[in-house]
Amino acid sequence: MTERIRSDQRLAVTIAALIFGPLFMLGPVAGGICILVLARLSVETVLFAIGLCCLSAFLTYHMTQNYQWVEFDGIHIRGRRFWTRRLVENTLADVQEIRVLGALARNKVTSVTDAIIGPVRGWEICFRHGPSIAVIRLDMKNAEQLAATVERALQQRGT
Incomplete structure (x- = not known):
C-alpha cells in the first residue's frame, strides 16, 4: 500500500489567485461594457467589446482548471x-x-x-x-x- x-x-499562489483572479476574469467584460456604454457605437467598438468578452471567457475557462x-x-x-x-x-x-x-x-x-x-x-x-x-x-x-x-x-x- x-x-x-x-x-x-502554496499560500502565496492562493492569495494572488484571490486578488488577480476576479480582475482577470471580470476585467475584460467590464471593459467591454464600458466601451459599449461610453464610446460612440460603431462596428469597431462592438467587435472590440465582443473580443474583450471572448478574452474574459478564455481566461475564466483556464483559471477554473486550477x-x-x-x-x-x-x-x-x-x-x-x-x-x-x-x-x-x-x-x-x-x-x-x-x-x-x-x-x-x-x-x-x-x-x-x-x-x-x-x-x-x-x-x-x-x-x-x-x-x-x-x-x-x-x-x-x-x-x-x-x-x-x-x-x-x-x-x-x-x-
Whole structure:
C-alpha cells in the first residue's frame, strides 16, 4: 500500500489567485461594457467589446482548471478545483499517462527560465475518462513527490 501523499496550493499562489483572479476574469467584460456604454457605437467598438468578452471567457475557462490540492492514496487520485470547488476523483487503473509539462517554445526567455526553475514546469495526469489533473511545481507544494509516487505506482502495476 502506498503512503498517502498530498500536494497543496502554496499560500502565496492562493492569495494572488484571490486578488488577480476576479480582475482577470471580470476585467475584460467590464471593459467591454464600458466601451459599449461610453464610446460612440460603431462596428469597431462592438467587435472590440465582443473580443474583450471572448478574452474574459478564455481566461475564466483556464483559471477554473486550477487545483487547490491533489492527493494520491495508492488507489485513488483526487483533487479539488480552486474556483469551482469541484472534486475530481479517479483510480490509478484509469491513468492513461503522465505528461511532463514544459515550455513549448525554445528562446532566450525560456532558456533563462529553465536555468532558474528547471525545464519541468509540472505534470499532467491524464485519465481514460474525465478531466486530467495538472500539478504545477511552482504553484503547489510536494508536486514532484506526488508525480513520482504516482509514476512508481504505475510502474509497479505494470502500466
